[in-house]
Structure formats: C-alpha cells, structure tokens
Amino acid sequence: MATFILFGKYSAAALQGMSPARTQQITNTIKKFGGQVQGMYATLGDQDLVFILNLPGIEQAMQVSVALNKMTGIAFSTAPAVTAAEFDQIMAGI
Numbered sequence: 781m782a783t784f785i786l787f788g789k790y791s792a793a794a795l796q797g798m799s800p801a802r803t804q805q806i807t808n809t810i811k812k813f814g815g816q817v818q819g820m821y822a823t824l825g826d827q828d829l830v831f832i833l834n835l836p837g838i839e840q841a842m843q844v845s846v847a848l849n850k851m852t853g854i855a856f857s858t859a860p861a862v863t864a865a866e867f868d869q870i871m872a873g874i
Contacts, residue, residue: 781816781834781835781836782834782835782836782837782838782841782860783818783832783833783834783860783861783862783863784832784833784834784835784841784844784858784859784860784861785830785831785832785833785858785859785861786829786830786831786833786844786845786848786856786857786858786859787827787829787830787856787857787858787859788827788828788829788830788831788848788854788855788856789826789827789828789829789854789855789856790828790829790853790854791853791854791855793853794852794853794854797852797853802852803820805851806820806848806851806852807820809844809847809848809851810831810833810835810844812847813835813836813840813843813844813847814835814836814840815833815834815835815836815840815844816833816834816835817831817832817833818832818833818834819831819832820832828854829854831856832861838860841858841860842858844858845857845858
C-alpha cells in the first residue's frame, strides 16, 4: 500500500451537500478502490480538506480522486507521500 494525500477545495455546489452521510459515502468509495483512510481533516486556508489515504497504487489514487470529485463536486489534487524514514532510505543511495 502507498500513502497519498488528497487536498480538497469546496465548490459552492459541494458545500450544499455536506453531511455525515456524504462523509460515509466518501469512506465507502475509498474502500471500493482498495483504500484505507488514515485521516480526514477539515482545514482553513488554501485547502478545505486534507485526506491521508493508503491505496494500492497510483491507478487507484487517480480513480479515487476522480470518483470523489464526480460524487461530491469537491476538486481534489493528489500527491504521493512517504515517511521521513522512507525518504532517508530512498536518498541513502544517492
């Protein structure tokens, strides 16, 4: 499993659909693509949401990002992430 961080930005339409039920639908969609939610945060500033997910790979990350946008109207940008320890190990070979 790989870690991905999704940054979400609400649209006016997406704000209308906020509910605990939609949050559950989001979680179910992530699971549908083999993912696990590590954290879901509402934030202030440039981004409105930050999701930390474990997903099988880049294909599933793309599928989740697009599926969530279609379902909610929230625009997501997605970035792969590694822990600092993993980064140190990767960079040790340079």
